[in-house]
Amino acid sequence: MANTKIAIVDDQIEVRKALGELLDAYGYTSTLFESGDAFLEAAAKEEFACVISDVRMPGMDGVQLARELAGRQPAVPAILISGQADVPMAIAALKAGAEDFIEKPVDDIKLVAAINRGLSRVASLNASSRHAMESETRFDSLTAREKEVFDLVSEGQTSQVIAKKLGISSRTVESYRAQIMDKLQIDNIAALVRLAIRLGRITP
Template sequence: MTRATTVFLIDDQESVRHSLGELLSVFGFAIETFASADEFLGAPDRGRIGVVVADVRMPGTDGIALVRELARRGVRLPVVLISGHADVAMAVAAIKAGADDFIEKPVDDAALVAAINRALARTVEEFAAQRSSDTLAARFARLTPRQIEIFDLVVEGYTSHAIAAKLAISVRTVESYRAEIMDKMEAESVAVLVRQAIRLGRLAP
C-alpha cells in the first residue's frame, strides 16, 4: 500500500469526512472527499484507482444504490460501506449489491483499514486474472482458421496421425501446424495447451 492508493470518502456529514480522512491519511492513503454519492458520480473520471468508502444512508443516491450504479457503469472500484444504523438485512443487501465490505459506526480504525486492504488485494488479484485472460485471448486470436481447427483436435486428444486422416493432410503438415500453434500460444506442452483451451472455453473441464 502506498500514497498512490486513493480512498474516495463519501459521507454527507463533514465531521465524519474530516475524521475518517485524517485517520486514513495517517495510514498513507491519499484522500478525496465527497459530500454525496451524486457528487462523486458526477465528478470527472480520471481513471480512478483506489477504494470507495461510503456511508449507506445519504440524501439522494444512497450507498447501496451507488454500488449498483458503479457496476452498471462498468466502474471496477471496490466499495466499503459504513453505517450508523446497520442491521443484518442491510448488510446482506449491501454485499448482494456488490459491496466488498460493510462496517458499522462508530468505525473501528483497524477494521476499516483491514477492510480497505482486503478490497485492494481482491482488486489486484482480479486485475491480474483479467490481464492473464486478455493475454491468452490475444495469443489465440493470432491463430489462423486452420490452426484453430487443429488446436481443437489436439486438445480433444487426437494424435497427429488421426488429425492427418481426419483432415486429409500429411502427418508432417499436422506436425508443422502443431509447432506453430505451440509457438503462438507459448505452450511448452500439450498439457499446457489443454489448460489454455479450458480457460478459453473451447474445452469442457
C-alpha cells in the same frame, strides 16, 4: 500504498473529514465526496483504487453505488459503512458487491484490513482480466491451420482424431498444439477451452 487514492463518500462532513484524516495517517491519499453522484462524476475523469461509502445518503445510496462499481472494469472495491446497521442491510450490501460492511464508529484496523483485502482481490481479478484480453488478442496471430487445430482441441478431440480429420500426422498435431499454446501464452487445456468459450468458438 503510497498514492493509493481512496474515495470517501458520506453526506456528513464530519464523518468525511474524520475518515480522510484516518486514511491519510495510514499513508493513503483520500478524496472526499458528499454524494454518490458527485463521486461518479469525478470517477469519470480519474481513477480510484477503493471507495468507502455510507449506506444511507440522499440520492444514490451506498448499496446502489456498490452495485454500480461492481459492474465496472477495471474493478473497484467498495466498503460500506453505517451507523444504523442491521442484518438485512448488511446482506443487501454484500449482494450488491460490497467488499465489506462496517458499523460506525468505524474501527480503523477493520477498515484498513478491508481496504487491503479489497485491493489485493481486485489486483488479482484485474490481472486475470488483462491476461484474458491479451490471450484473445493473441488469437488473431494464429494461422488458419492453427485456428483449425485450436477448435478441434477445444472440442476435446484427441491428437489421433485430429490427425485423421486433417490428413496429417499425430506428431504434426502435437507440434501445432505446442505452437498454439506458445503463441497464446497459456499452459494448459483448461485455459485453452475457457478462451475458446470467450471467443465464441465453442458453446459451453
